[in-house]
Amino acid sequence: MNHRKTLFIINPNANMGQAWRQAADLRPIMEEYGGADWAGSVYPTHAIELAKKAVEDDYELVIAGGGDGTVHEVVNAIMEFPKDKRPALGVLPLGSGNDFSYSAGMDPNPAKALRQIFEGSESWVDIGKVEDDRGRTEYFDNTVGIGFDAIVTIHSHKMPWVRGLTMYVLAVLKTIFLNHNPIGVDITMDGDNKFQEKLIMFTLCNGGREGGGFHLYPEAKTGDGIFNYITVPNVSRLMMLRFIPMFMSGSHLKHPKVKFGDFKDMVVESDSAMFIHIDGEVFSGFTSNLRKIKVTMEHEAIRVVS
Numbered sequence: 001m002n003h004r005k006t007l008f009i010i011n012p013n014a015n016m017g018q019a020w021r022q023a024a025d026l027r028p029i030m031e032e033y034g035g036a037d038w039a040g041s042v043y044p045t046h047a048i049e050l051a052k053k054a055v056e057d058d059y060e061l062v063i064a065g066g067g068d069g070t071v072h073e074v075v076n077a078i079m080e081f082p083k084d085k086r087p088a089l090g091v092l093p094l095g096s097g098n099d100f101s102y103s104a105g106m107d108p109n110p111a112k113a114l115r116q117i118f119e120g121s122e123s124w125v126d127i128g129k130v131e132d133d134r135g136r137t138e139y140f141d142n143t144v145g146i147g148f149d150a151i152v153t154i155h156s157h158k159m160p161w162v163r164g165l166t167m168y169v170l171a172v173l174k175t176i177f178l179n180h181n182p183i184g185v186d187i188t189m190d191g192d193n194k195f196q197e198k199l200i201m202f203t204l205c206n207g208g209r210e211g212g213g214f215h216l217y218p219e220a221k222t223g224d225g226i227f228n229y230i231t232v233p234n235v236s237r238l239m240m241l242r243f244i245p246m247f248m249s250g251s252h253l254k255h256p257k258v259k260f261g262d263f264k265d266m267v268v269e270s271d272s273a274m275f276i277h278i279d280g281e282v283f284s285g286f287t288s289n290l291r292k293i294k295v296t297m298e299h300e301a302i303r304v305v306s
Contacts, residue, residue, distance in 0.1 A: 001116045004060035004088070006036035009093070011066030015163060019094035023065055026092075026114050033118040036063065041070065051077030060306065061088045063117060066096015071141060072279035077080040079139045088303040090117035092212035096212060097280060100142045102154060103207030103222050105306045117305050125222040128206055130278060133292040138278050141222070141302075142296065143210045143278045146268065147231065148240075149202035151179045152211065152286055153277035166224055168211035172244060182234040184271035189263040201232035201242065201252065204266070204295060208250075210280065215250035217260065222246060225299045226262040233257055236244050266295040 008030065012020035020040075030036050037059075047064070050076040054062050064074040071091055078086045092113055093101040102126070126288040128140045145153065156171035182198045204209070205228040208220035217228045222288045232243070235257055246252035254259055268274070269292045274286040276293070284290040 002033040002061075005058065006034075006035045006061040006063065006109055007050075007054040007059045008038050008063045008065055008092075009041060009045065009047050009070065009088075010038065011041045011070040014070060014095040019066055022094055022110050023092075023138035026110060029111060030116050036061075040181075041066075041073075045073060047073035048077045053087060054081065055081050058089050060092060061117075063090035063092055065092040065094050068097050068101075068142060068280045069094075070095065071100050072281055074300065075127060075138045075141045078303075079129075083301065086302055088122055088305050090305050093116065096167065098208070099209045100207055100213065100222075100279070102306050103142060103220070108121050120281075120306045121248050122305050124223060124304040125302055125304050126206060126227075127298050127301035128204070128227060129296050129298070130276075131284065131294045131296075132284070132290055136261075138276045140206065140281060142205075142207040142279045143216070144200040144204040144279075144283075145210070146178075146204075146274050147181075147183055147199060149203055149210065149214075150173045150275040150277040150282070150284070152280055153280055154275065156211075158280065160257060161249050164299075165211070165213040166203070169244070172211075176237050176240045180237050180240070183274065186269045188267045189261075190265060195261075197231065199231050199235045202229070202268070204229050214247045216247060217253070218250035222304075223300065225297075226264060227295070227297060228260065228262050229266075230258060230260045233259075264267060268293050268295070 010023045026250045047070050053241045064071045076145045095147045131137045150177045155174045156167050159167050182200050184198050186196050188194045201256050203221045205217040209215050252258050273289045
């Protein structure tokens with residue numbers, strides 16, 4: 001029996017509209033554990049508003065039902081409050097990617113994942129914050145992509161006829177052939193570790209997977225107090241094609257062209273506009289001229305039930 005005051009926030013449009021049907025099938029399981037209040041998000045950022053209201057109304061557990069975008073919005077809402085006011089987070093994988101759910105150890109089957117939420121234990125996860133040179137801030141729970149995988153994200157959002165890993169693979173191929181544009185970056189990590197490089201791809205990882213099946217940093221742990229990064233230099237289009245199966249298996253970290261490491265805070269400055277995604281949501285798109293971001297961590301920021 002669940003004795004916590006619980007709100008279930010569902011994005012009915014997740015996974016091409018399949019989330020609502022799946023969630024409706026889960027109602028008997030919720031009732032079995034004492035029930036929950038339901039709220040549906042109907043437009044972008046609506047889940048932020050719903051989750052903020054949940055915190056203000058003293059909900060003890062907020063379940064994000066949808067994909068990584070829904071989790072991202074709920075996390076951004078919860079992080080607006082002091083740590084002692086933040087409710088526990090449940091992640092119900094009803095989206096196309098479900099990457100943070102994977103990193104949190106949730107079962108990919110929604111019915112089993114829901115039982116995990118009600119029967120499982122809480123563990124702390126780290127949350128990152130991105131601040132740009134205009135003072136805009138946004139939190140992330142999984143990954144931040146600069147360059148290649150951000151452009152993949154932009155293209156994937158324009159492919160409503162496919163979903164899941166197939167959508168991301170098609171977007172990867174489109175990016176390789178149409179947007180093979182390296183950027184020069186100056187990177188400062190943890191205050192004094194600096195390097196300059198020309199990069200095609202630069203990804204910051206709290207979780208280890210993105211795009212529904214690309215294992216960019218398989219050993220990443222969401223609560224270990226460190227973030228990880230990978231860089232891919234200005235390689236050829238053919239080399240990027242060869243990297244695709246490596247990214248999917250996680251074996252790319254053995255390739256001499258790929259650099260990786262860990263950090264807690266970072267400043268990134270570029271010689272041209274940076275395209276950026278945060279948890280699969282576009283932070284800086286093709287019309288942006290963003291040149292600088294700062295990334296920081298709050299260790300053990302949110303309790304996740306799994």
